[in-house]
Amino acid sequence: MTKRFGDFVAVNDLSLDVQPGTCLGLLGPNGAGKTTLMRMITGQTGLNGGSISVLDFDIATQSREARAVLGVCPQQDNMDDQQTARENLALWAALCRVPRAQRKSAIAKALATAQLTERAGERVTNLSGGMRRRLLLGRAFINSPKLVLLDEPTVGLDPQVRSDLWLIIDAMRRSGVTVVMSTHYIEEAERLADDIAIVNHGRVIARGTPHQLRERYVGVEAVEYFGPPEVLDEIASKATDAGLKSRRAGLSISVLGVENTSVELLNSWGRLSRRPTNLEDVFVLLTGESLDG
């Protein structure tokens, strides 16, 4: 699928499939096209080329049917903040056409999911940022969706709140719901996603499990050197000569995939520390861009 805004290509001939019951992490920096992609899936952003099928519904002709089985947690809080948590959920139950007889239990379940049962009568404006995000997550599940779209679900939250939300998302994932989650937090993608698509400039540039991506692009082990820029430049050059990949991060350089490289050689370049490779290594190596968090 392709989406252009004027001359800017937000989504560029991107192709993606998601297996039922899995969590796909869309990992990419700000402006990579993740939110546009989410809006294309809900039919709120049109396509300039290609097609989208959500649970066998063609978005071009059956977007209403597709939205009926979708749950969405947007990046930007869009609740009526003068309404209470319960009122917001009641509204969403009505909008998502939850049968009237099931609404009360659906609202109670969503409040329990969001851990906000005790604060159900509180106006949203009085809830903390973390509580509001939890409520948005609960709201996304009010219609027992088959597919849930989470657009940067923990962006801007402190680490404690983030890990609370991860527990909720993980519980959703384990309940068998298919999850598509965009994020620019490495740890979030590694912890929650079964499958990761790295997105940059509107394209999927790599796809696989976290383990597969590391193995394919950066190996198992990395060594890290610290020093002034000229020393790091020299190490980068030596790594290239030795057929190794490296990436710079501030005052350090990481040489990647060193598990089969002789310890003597690596020690001869300077004082080093060993660590396992991670998704950030993959991302930076592939895109040349750094990620937050």
Next chain:
Amino acid sequence: MARFDVRSLPAVWTRELIIFKRYWPGTTFTAVLEPLVFLFAIGLGVGAFIDEIAGVKYVVFVGTGAVATAVLFSSVFPGMYNTFIARVFQKVYDGILSTPTTTAELMVGEASWVAARTAVYGSVPMIATIPFGLTPRWGMLLVPFICFISALGLTFLGQYISGLVKVIDSFSYFQSALLTPLLFVSGTYFPIDGLPKWFGTISNVNPVYHCIELVRDACFGTLSRASLWHVLALVVFAAITGTLSIRVMTKRLIT
């Protein structure tokens, strides 16, 4: 484009009902008080100097005209401000459109709610005029329906305006250049048949004029086949502004 599904409307009304239950005292106070101020200030104030106009007491003439003032204020402003706030500041519409609701259903749902509310608010000045000499008639029972159809078109107009502007301050241009003239070239405070002919021509495209004419026909017992022209004009106005509202909002919300 997805076909219009009326099953979406109760959900949109649910949101409006939740908001109304919280804010009805303020909303109702403003909607009722403003036309009553016009009725008493102009109807009784100016009425002290003018005995009759168009064959009825001036206060009765203004009292029936104030129905249209209530309709205009209670419909076009929520259409403008509430729509802008929900779309731009709260991003509520973005959320709603990720559910099985379409832009058309959202706009029609909101406009029909506002119109239903205005049907009640619009009738208040008429009732308030009864002690001042307006004779109760069965035809007055039609006034809430006249208010509804008038308010529907005017709310759509407000929604359309809210989709045109980039910042909320721009509404003042429309208020001064469009809404105020609509009110004064409508026959609310003085009959327009005493004005130059071109005023009458302009009035034919003014929904407030058609609303007032119908309200007076209903209140004074002068309903006739000619009244159908005013009904038709209001229906056409609602159809045009409704189409414009849905079009501009789709452009704004579906990127």
